[in-house]
Amino acid sequence: MPSITIPPLSEDLIRVLIDADTIERKVSELSRRISEDCPDGAELVVVGVLKGAFIFAADLCRQLSVPHTVDFIALSSYDSGKTLSTGNVRLIMDVREDLAGKHVLIVEDILDSGYTLDYLKRNFETRQPASLKTAALLSKPDRLSVDIKLDYLGFEIPDVWVVGYGLDFGEKHRTLPYIAEMRPGE
Ligand code: IMP
Ligand code: MG
Numbered sequence: 290m291p292s293i294t295i296p297p298l299s300e301d302l303i304r305v306l307i308d309a310d311t312i313e314r315k316v317s318e319l320s321r322r323i324s325e326d327c328p329d330g331a332e333l334v335v336v337g338v339l340k341g342a343f344i345f346a347a348d349l350c351r352q353l354s355v356p357h358t359v360d361f362i363a364l365s366s367y368d369s370g371k372t373l374s375t376g377n378v379r380l381i382m383d384v385r386e387d388l389a390g391k392h393v394l395i396v397e398d399i400l401d402s403g404y405t406l407d408y409l410k411r412n413f414e415t416r417q418p419a420s421l422k423t424a425a426l427l428s429k430p431d432r433l434s435v436d437i438k439l440d441y442l443g444f445e446i447p448d449v450w451v452v453g454y455g456l457d458f459g460e461k462h463r464t465l466p467y468i469a470e471m472r473p474g475e
Pocket of ligand 2: 340399
């Protein structure tokens with residue numbers, strides 16, 4: 290991973306919830322588990338969900354010890370700058386790869402209501418992959434509104450809005466190296 294300078298906490302953030310070292314250790318652990326679980330000779334397609342998962346997906350992939358390809362999909366269920374899911378998931382950009390017969394791993398930044406991942410799983414299942422698994426860096430169990438189980442999870446967090454390591458608030462704070470809690474009402 291590139292060496293990074295840790296920027297100071299800006300005023301609209303309350304505290305660092307998960308620091309960069311802790312994230313790095315967890316991502317390594319998830320990568321190792323994903324590699325171990327991957328069937329021999331499998332063609333693994335890692336699908337990162339844009340934009341929030343772009344950093345997590347990049348770090349996770351670079352530590353996989355099994356052959357894989359990388360693709361991205363863009364979905365939206367939030368109006369930018371709002372913190373309530375509309376539950377109305379839109380496909381903004383599809384993957385380029387044909388997923389039929391492939392071992393697919395969806396990589397999400399965070400499971401909040403769960404509508405986004407639920408939509409994506411259903412959508413991908415119709416494309417007949419050999420297997421379909423899901424990984425998310427974060428989950429807010431108190432907010433989950435659908436019955437969905439992740440195969441790989443980094444951290445459970447409380448019901449607060451978080452930014453950094455790919456996650457944003459109205460496009461702000463996406464590239465912070467840590468996960469920070471946003472001050473409510475910002
Ligand atoms: P869900 O459909 O409600 O599970 O929402 C999932 C999507 O909402 C995630 O992929 C994120 O892009 C976004 N999201 C949910 N909670 C947060 C948060 O605390 N910070 C930043 N983005 C979030
Ligand atoms: Mg997302």
